[in-house]
Amino acid sequence: xxxxxxxxxxxxxxxxxxxxxxSEKLPKVRTSGWxxxxxxxxxxxxxxxxxxxxxxxxxxxxxxxxxxxCVPVGAMGDAAAAIGSSLPEGAIVSxxxxxxxxxxxTLAEALPGAIVIPAHPVAGTEKSGPDAGFADLxxxxxxxxxxxxxxxxxxxxxxxxxxxxxxxxxxxxxxEHHDLVxxxxxxxxxxxxxxxxxxxxxxxxxxxxxxxxxxxxGFRDFTRIxxxxxxxxxxxxxxxxxxxxxxxxxxxxxxTALQRAIRNGDGDTLFDLFTRTRAIRRQVxxxxxxxxxxxxxxxxx
Amino acid sequence: xxxxxxxxxxxxxxxxxxxxxxSEKLPKVRTSGWxxxxxxxxxxxxxxxxxxxxxxxxxxxxxxxxxxxCVPVGAMGDAAAAIGSSLPEGAIVSxxxxxxxxxxxTLAEALPGAIVIPAHPVAGTEKSGPDAGFADLxxxxxxxxxxxxxxxxxxxxxxxxxxxxxxxxxxxxxxEHHDLVxxxxxxxxxxxxxxxxxxxxxxxxxxxxxxxxxxxxGFRDFTRIxxxxxxxxxxxxxxxxxxxxxxxxxxxxxxTALQRAIRNGDGDTLFDLFTRTRAIRRQVxxxxxxxxxxxxxxxxx
Numbered sequence: 178x179x180x181x182x183x184x185x186x187x188x189x190x191x192x193x194x195x196x197x198x199x200s201e202k203l204p205k206v207r208t209s210g211w212x213x214x215x216x217x218x219x220x221x222x223x224x225x226x227x228x229x230x231x232x233x234x235x236x237x238x239x240x241x242x243x244x245x246x247c248v249p250v251g252a253m254g255d256a257a258a259a260i261g262s263s264l265p266e267g268a269i270v271s272x273x274x275x276x277x278x279x280x281x282x283t284l285a286e287a288l289p290g291a292i293v294i295p296a297h298p299v300a301g302t303e304k305s306g307p308d309a310g311f312a313d314l315x316x317x318x319x320x321x322x323x324x325x326x327x328x329x330x331x332x333x334x335x336x337x338x339x340x341x342x343x344x345x346x347x348x349x350x351x352x353e354h355h356d357l358v359x360x361x362x363x364x365x366x367x368x369x370x371x372x373x374x375x376x377x378x379x380x381x382x383x384x385x386x387x388x389x390x391x392x393x394x395g396f397r398d399f400t401r402i403x404x405x406x407x408x409x410x411x412x413x414x415x416x417x418x419x420x421x422x423x424x425x426x427x428x429x430x431x432x433t434a435l436q437r438a439i440r441n442g443d444g445d446t447l448f449d450l451f452t453r454t455r456a457i458r459r460q461v462x463x464x465x466x467x468x469x470x471x472x473x474x475x476x477x478x
Numbered sequence: 479x480x481x482x483x484x485x486x487x488x489x490x491x492x493x494x495x496x497x498x499x500x501s502e503k504l505p506k507v508r509t510s511g512w513x514x515x516x517x518x519x520x521x522x523x524x525x526x527x528x529x530x531x532x533x534x535x536x537x538x539x540x541x542x543x544x545x546x547x548c549v550p551v552g553a554m555g556d557a558a559a560a561i562g563s564s565l566p567e568g569a570i571v572s573x574x575x576x577x578x579x580x581x582x583x584t585l586a587e588a589l590p591g592a593i594v595i596p597a598h599p600v601a602g603t604e605k606s607g608p609d610a611g612f613a614d615l616x617x618x619x620x621x622x623x624x625x626x627x628x629x630x631x632x633x634x635x636x637x638x639x640x641x642x643x644x645x646x647x648x649x650x651x652x653x654e655h656h657d658l659v660x661x662x663x664x665x666x667x668x669x670x671x672x673x674x675x676x677x678x679x680x681x682x683x684x685x686x687x688x689x690x691x692x693x694x695x696g697f698r699d700f701t702r703i704x705x706x707x708x709x710x711x712x713x714x715x716x717x718x719x720x721x722x723x724x725x726x727x728x729x730x731x732x733x734t735a736l737q738r739a740i741r742n743g744d745g746d747t748l749f750d751l752f753t754r755t756r757a758i759r760r761q762v763x764x765x766x767x768x769x770x771x772x773x774x775x776x777x778x779x
Contacts (some may be wrong), residue, residue, distance in 0.1 A: 366695070411745045
């Protein structure tokens with residue numbers, strides 16, 4: 178792998194985890210970083226998220242052969258503008274955003290002539306900020322690269338090798354297909370979780386206190402997802418609108434069908450679906466994408 | 479507490495956990511049990527889920543002062559019929575079903591003259607069967623008792639004390655209100671999870687393999703809930719139909735509003751909701767209803 182100096186722009190959960198993972202797993206690679214927020218820069222320095230926390234974006238990327246933009250997808254344009262004039266020739270510019278077609282377009286426009294290879298590590302927690310990152314976040318998780326047709330093959334290979342070096346498994350995918358797949362596996366699940374948590378806290382006949390008290394019946398799982406970073410998620414829905422609306426339409430149809438089955442007392446339809454979904458869980462666990470212990474191995478409180 | 483002999487009818491996750499919890503936390507209380515399925519009875523005996531696994535329901539309840547029916551809510555009538563003629567006078571009959579108004583009605587009809595106090599421990603995992611139970615399942619979880627107006631106060635107190643003896647916190651509630659609260663905190667979250675897992679596995683443009691591979695983006699959480707016992711959940715939706723349909727209507731309205739916000743690029747509406755929902759998570763954790771560690775403390779795989 179020819180990447181020796183990585184610059185991380187944005188030092189929250191993902192940026193910080195990349196920095197920590199590099200320190201631990203790729204000790205020969207040098208890291209520099211910058212964050213828009215001075216408090217985050219200070220905390221990043223205290224936690225050694227990167228070896229050198231810089232006072233401006235240009236300084237951070239000045240020597241880099243890989244620059245990773247770890248900011249909400251709505252802030253990619255600003256981040257690209259901040260590094261533009263200092264970007265070394267031949268450096269790879271990548272990102273970690275959850276929607277890819279819009280990011281590819283934004284970065285190509287903001288950085289004409291640069292080698293842009295958008296990427297998305299499918300990993301995270303509900304926490305955010307410079308205290309949230311940890312070195313093992315990407316272990317056994319997939320990182321999807323969505324290079325454009327004109328991306329140099331060597332640069333794609335180098336970026337894939339970098340992600341594998343910090344624990345992830347790399348995969349190449351078309352940006353539009355990525356956006357549809359992630360609408361299914363991430364964006365719609367988040368949208369639904371945000372919605373149900375909002376619905377539950379707005380009811381007149383059930384108090385907020387009751388909702389929290391009896392949340393172990395299933396609701397609490399949704400509160401974890403609905404605790405994810407608001408800025409990041411607002412931007413995801415705004416930038417992956419078409420795929421999100423398409424999958425949401427399918428979900429709503431299926432929910433209406435189940436609603437009808439409940440209204441009609443059609444137990445067979447319910448039982449058949451619930452049996453099928455149980456099998457999917459088995460596959461998720463078998464393929465190493467979740468903790469096999471009951472209840473995720475949650476601790477008793 | 480005056481309960482000395484507990485009979486458990488149904489030796490799956492909940493019944494087995496009650497038996498194990500009694501052994502560990504109330505060593506003076508004797509337990510007997512029965513399950514409709516001979517294989518479950520055999521496994522229950524091997525695991526010592528109860529002290530005496532009986533060959534028929536009547537034998538199991540013959541000496542009991544508390545009988546707990548731990549069967550799917552759709553099987554309550556059959557379970558009550560199986561114990562009816564052997565039920566000692568003065569014994570309390572309770573259950574653990576997730577819907578309460580329908581169970582109260584079923585048990586009152588099947589066991590005229592008996593002391594029936596329906597109950598619902600808000601606890602569980604996605605596993606089911608005689609191997610799934612464990613003694614700490616009810617620790618710090620609420621058990622909701624829904625006594626009818628004519629229930630003897632002493633029996634209600636005894637049942638509450640029993641649940642507190644095996645680790646739970648007891649609460650008294652009206653059956654109809656229980657059914658609405660649980661529709662919000664448990665039944666609708668499950669219905670939504672079953673639906674989205676079904677939707678995701680039926681799409682034409684995204685393969686099942688892709689859905690599983692990239693499930694760490696949020697989807698995998700839903701697969702856990704959607705792996706819950708199909709029979710139990712079919713019965714919950716059929717017996718708590720009105721409350722489920724009412725809350726589902728509210729959820730659908732809210733989801734439509736978010737869909738419109740996404741279509742219109744209304745980021746403020748999204749951001750405001752996502753900020754509110756993050757606060758709810760904090761309360762769930764503060765009130766000891768979930769694991770405070772990021773990502774439930776899931777293990778890397």
